Every structure is written in structure tokens, then in C-alpha cells.
Amino acid sequence: MSIDMSGREVALIGVPTDVGASDRGASMGPEALRVAGLRERLQAHGLVVHDRGNLSGPANPWLPPVEGYRHLAEVAEWNRKAHEAVHAELTAGRLPIMLGGDHCLGIGSISAVARHCRETGRKLRVLWLDAHADFNTSAITPTGNIHGMPVACLCGFGPAELTGIGGQVPAISPKWIRQIGIRSVDAGEKRFVHEHDLEVFDMRFIDEMGMRHAMELALATLDERTHLHVSFDVDFLDPDIAPGVGTTVPGGPTYREAQLCMEMIADTGRLGSLDIVELNPACDVRNRTAALAVDLVESLFGKSTLMRKSSRG
Numbered sequence: 001m002s003i004d005m006s007g008r009e010v011a012l013i014g015v016p017t018d019v020g021a022s023d024r025g026a027s028m029g030p031e032a033l034r035v036a037g038l039r040e041r042l043q044a045h046g047l048v049v050h051d052r053g054n055l056s057g058p059a060n061p062w063l064p065p066v067e068g069y070r071h072l073a074e075v076a077e078w079n080r081k082a083h084e085a086v087h088a089e090l091t092a093g094r095l096p097i098m099l100g101g102d103h104c105l106g107i108g109s110i111s112a113v114a115r116h117c118r119e120t121g122r123k124l125r126v127l128w129l130d131a132h133a134d135f136n137t138s139a140i141t142p143t144g145n146i147h148g149m150p151v152a153c154l155c156g157f158g159p160a161e162l163t164g165i166g167g168q169v170p171a172i173s174p175k176w177i178r179q180i181g182i183r184s185v186d187a188g189e190k191r192f193v194h195e196h197d198l199e200v201f202d203m204r205f206i207d208e209m210g211m212r213h214a215m216e217l218a219l220a221t222l223d224e225r226t227h228l229h230v231s232f233d234v235d236f237l238d239p240d241i242a243p244g245v246g247t248t249v250p251g252g253p254t255y256r257e258a259q260l261c262m263e264m265i266a267d268t269g270r271l272g273s274l275d276i277v278e279l280n281p282a283c284d285v286r287n288r289t290a291a292l293a294v295d296l297v298e299s300l301f302g303k304s305t306l307m308r309k310s311s312r313g
């Protein structure tokens, strides 16, 4: 049964950078989401939306990796800023929606959520919706792109400039993460995922068991003290419906599977923060991927396409 979120205050935080990515263009993501009507669509559901505009930070120098990391100083600076902005909104009781930007920004955002949970005595569950596990380290990365490393950094595996953002290393435990939609994992990364027992609902699992069962397991054991964070990498979606990402991987969730995923998260009533990352308008077709992302975020906030009666009647 969907939960009434009307009156809830949310804050949009644009973080327009692609310093962690393998392709340029995710820096245009925040504006594409605004153009697709994110604010208006959330307001139509009764949410009180504060658009904080965009953070500013260093330009993308577009240089090769150094010692296994590309643009480490720039990635660290953007993440420190994202961390502070997300943490400030949580402290003020608002639900932050970080508009990326590439997925390296999950380090700043989720370390802020973890810090907030420590300060308020809450448990944290992170749903990582992505085609990739993002669990690379400098030793195993084939590219040095830090957008492939945020989960590892959050779990304490990475450079001090990134693992230390938020004041506690590791920021989170691998046990708090559920990954959904995974279908592209590098060889060394796969071993590392197994070593640390990440709970992964990959596309094979979803094919065989269905999105419903995957989400039931991913959302099991939440309680009223659990803060639920969703890190939504737009490349989670099948590229047939979502071409506007730099790193498309075929075989992702369909429109209906993605809707069900979002609706089941909404039904828990526990959503406390959200990242929307890796939307790349340079790869998109007439902003359709941004429009789809906004559509799915509406479902995440309780728009039901079903004929079922909700608490709002």
C-alpha cells in the first residue's frame, strides 16, 4: 500500500560534473532533469520541493589516470561539496535528491547519509540500482575511472581522500548494500565482490526469479528505524528505453520491471534520500531518458499506476 508523502520537504541538489566518468556529458544531467519537469512532478504529488541549484567545483581536466585514479583531486573536491550539501539537508529534516553528475558522487552523498544515521541512531540500507557493481579499486580497475569505485570507497577500500569523507572509515558496511540490475562486472572486481559478500540481485536472478522477488529480498528486514537510500544509476535501465547514458549495457530492466522496483520501494515508506546519476544528455534522444528517470522517480515517491486504493484515496 503506498504511503502518503505529501507535505514532505525535499531538496534538489545539482552536482554538475563528470570528473569520475569514462565519457563526458553527465555534467549536464541536473539541468536535463529540471527540463524534464522533476520539480513540478514532485510538487504535483504534494511534496514541498526546494531546488538548491547547482554546486560548483573544478572543471574536468580530461587527463589520463595517475597511479590507478583519474582526476582524484577533482573527484575528492566535488565529493566533499556533495557530502556537506546532502548532510545539511538531512540535518534540517529534508529529503535530499542529488542530481548527478557521475556515480563517483555516491561517495559524498552516501557518506553524508551514513553520518546522519550515526548522529540520529538509525540503521542504513542502501539500494544500488546499476548495471555495474562499482566495486573497483586502483589495483583492479581496468580504467582508473572513479565512477567505477564508489561502493569500494564507501566500504573503506580506496584512497584516504575519498574513504575519509564523512569522518569514519569505512563509511558503511557491505552488509547494508543491496545491488540490483547488475550485468557488467570486471573480472578482478567480481572476485572482490565475492570476497566481501555483497548482496547482488543481478539480471540473471531477476530473469529467473522476477523483479518482485528480488525486491522483496532487497527490502526485507527494514524497520521504522531504517533510513533507506536509493542510488539510482540511470544505466540500470535497459538501453532500449534509456539511451541517455555513457555506459550502456544491454539486458537491463524493462519499463515495467523498473516501475515495479520503484513502486515496491515507495510502498515501504522508508525512502530517506536519493541519488540520480549518470544521466548523459549528450547521449540522449530528445531528453527521453531524463523524462523516463523523472517518471520513475515519481513512482518512487508514491505515484501508483495501479488501480489499487492508496492511503490518499
Ligand SMILES: [Mn+2]
Residues within 6 Å of the ligand: 103, 130, 131, 132, 134, 147, 233, 278
Ligand atoms: Mn554506477
